[in-house]
Amino acid sequence: MDSCTLYPINIPLRNDGKPDLRYKAAKEFVASDISKERTTNPSKLSIQSLxxxxxxxxxxxxxxxxxxxxxxxxxxxxxxxxxxxxxxxxxxxxxxxxxxxxxxxxxxxxxxxxxxxxxxxxxxxxxxxxxxxxxxxxxxxxxxRSSKLKVEDYIGEQSKEDSLIINTELFFGLLEKKPGLRSSNYSIEQSLSFLSEKVNPKVGKDTRTKNINNNKRIIELIDGNGRMTRELRTYIQQKVDAIHDLQQKKKTTADIEWIGCEMENLVRK
Structure with a gap:
C-alpha cells in the first residue's frame, strides 16, 4: 500500500496518508488487508521466508x-x-x-x-x-578362489585341539587333488558344516597324532604313493560310512560326493 491508496473513511490516517496504527481500527484494517493479500497473492509472500x-x-x-x-x-x-x-x-x-x-x-x-x-x-x-x-x-x-585353502581361515582358535581341524586338513588336502575349478567359499563352508557333524569334538593326544599320520597317508594314496594297511583301511572306511550317513540325510555337496568316491576307491583296491 502506498500514499495514493484510498482507505475507508473510518480509518484514521497519519499526515503522510497512511493508516495511523495508534488506533484499533487502523490496526485491524492493516492486518486484514495483509492477510487478504497473502491469500490472493501467495507469490508475494516473504522472499526471505522462501x-x-x-x-x-x-x-x-x-x-x-x-x-x-x-x-x-x-x-x-x-x-x-x-x-x-x-x-x-x-x-x-x-x-x-x-x-x-x-x-x-x-x-x-x-x-x-x-x-x-x-x-x-x-x-x-x-x-x-x-x-x-x-x-x-x-x-x-x-x-x-585364487588362494590356497587354509584351515585357520575356516576354523577358529578354540577348535585347534578338536579332531575337527584334522578332518578339515584332510578335506582341504583332498580338494587340492580335485580336478577343475575349486568350489566357492560358501560351498566349502557348507561342506565343513556338514562334515563337522560326523567328528568326535575331543580326542586324546595319541589318537590325534595317529589321525594326522593317517590323513597324510590318505593323501599319498590318492597321489598313487604309499601303502594300504589294515588299520588305514579301517580308518578310511569309517570316513566313507560317515559320508554315506550324510548323503542319506541329504547333507552333502559336490565336494563331499567327490571325496566319498575317492575314498571308496581306496578301500576297494
Missing part, C-alpha cells in the same frame, strides 16, 4: 539423492563382482559369467584384453601383467 525454506531443505534433498546414487552404484558393483571368478595365480576363470557374457575378454595366454567392456567402463583395471588390479572397489565382491 529462501529460508529452500535453504534448509536443499542440502537434505541433495544428500538423499547422493545416498541413493551411491547405493545403486554399490549394488551394481556387487552384481558385477559376483560374475567374476579369480583362480590360481590371479587369472580370471574362463568359465565365469563375466567372461561368458563378454564383459571380460581373455587373451590366448589367459590375460585380460584391454578392450574388455568392464575395463573400458572403468569398473575394472588391468595390471601390467594383464591381470586384475585388486585396488578397485569391485574386487571386494568377486568370487576369489
Amino acid at each position: 529462501k529460508s525454506t529452500s535453504h534448509s531443505s536443499k542440502p537434505e534433498i541433495i544428500e538423499q539423492q547422493e545416498q541413493k546414487v551411491q547405493e545403486q552404484q554399490k549394488l551394481k558393483l556387487i552384481d558385477i563382482g559376483k560374475m567374476i571368478t579369480i583362480v590360481k595365480d590371479d587369472f580370471v576363470s574362463g568359465t565365469c559369467k563375466a567372461v561368458r557374457q563378454g564383459l571380460i575378454i581373455l587373451n590366448d595366454d589367459r590375460t585380460i584384453n584391454p578392450q574388455s567392456p568392464l575395463n573400458l567402463d572403468g569398473i575394472i583395471k588391468i595390471r601390467s601383467d594383464g591381470k586384475l588390479d585388486r585396488r578397485l572397489k569391485v574386487m571386494q565382491y568377486i568370487d576369489d
Whole structure:
C-alpha cells in the first residue's frame, strides 16, 4: 500500500496518508488487508521466508539423492563382482559369467584384453601383467578362489585341539587333488558344516597324532604313493560310512560326493 491508496473513511490516517496504527481500527484494517493479500497473492509472500525454506531443505534433498546414487552404484558393483571368478595365480576363470557374457575378454595366454567392456567402463583395471588390479572397489565382491585353502581361515582358535581341524586338513588336502575349478567359499563352508557333524569334538593326544599320520597317508594314496594297511583301511572306511550317513540325510555337496568316491576307491583296491 502506498500514499495514493484510498482507505475507508473510518480509518484514521497519519499526515503522510497512511493508516495511523495508534488506533484499533487502523490496526485491524492493516492486518486484514495483509492477510487478504497473502491469500490472493501467495507469490508475494516473504522472499526471505522462501529462501529460508529452500535453504534448509536443499542440502537434505541433495544428500538423499547422493545416498541413493551411491547405493545403486554399490549394488551394481556387487552384481558385477559376483560374475567374476579369480583362480590360481590371479587369472580370471574362463568359465565365469563375466567372461561368458563378454564383459571380460581373455587373451590366448589367459590375460585380460584391454578392450574388455568392464575395463573400458572403468569398473575394472588391468595390471601390467594383464591381470586384475585388486585396488578397485569391485574386487571386494568377486568370487576369489585364487588362494590356497587354509584351515585357520575356516576354523577358529578354540577348535585347534578338536579332531575337527584334522578332518578339515584332510578335506582341504583332498580338494587340492580335485580336478577343475575349486568350489566357492560358501560351498566349502557348507561342506565343513556338514562334515563337522560326523567328528568326535575331543580326542586324546595319541589318537590325534595317529589321525594326522593317517590323513597324510590318505593323501599319498590318492597321489598313487604309499601303502594300504589294515588299520588305514579301517580308518578310511569309517570316513566313507560317515559320508554315506550324510548323503542319506541329504547333507552333502559336490565336494563331499567327490571325496566319498575317492575314498571308496581306496578301500576297494
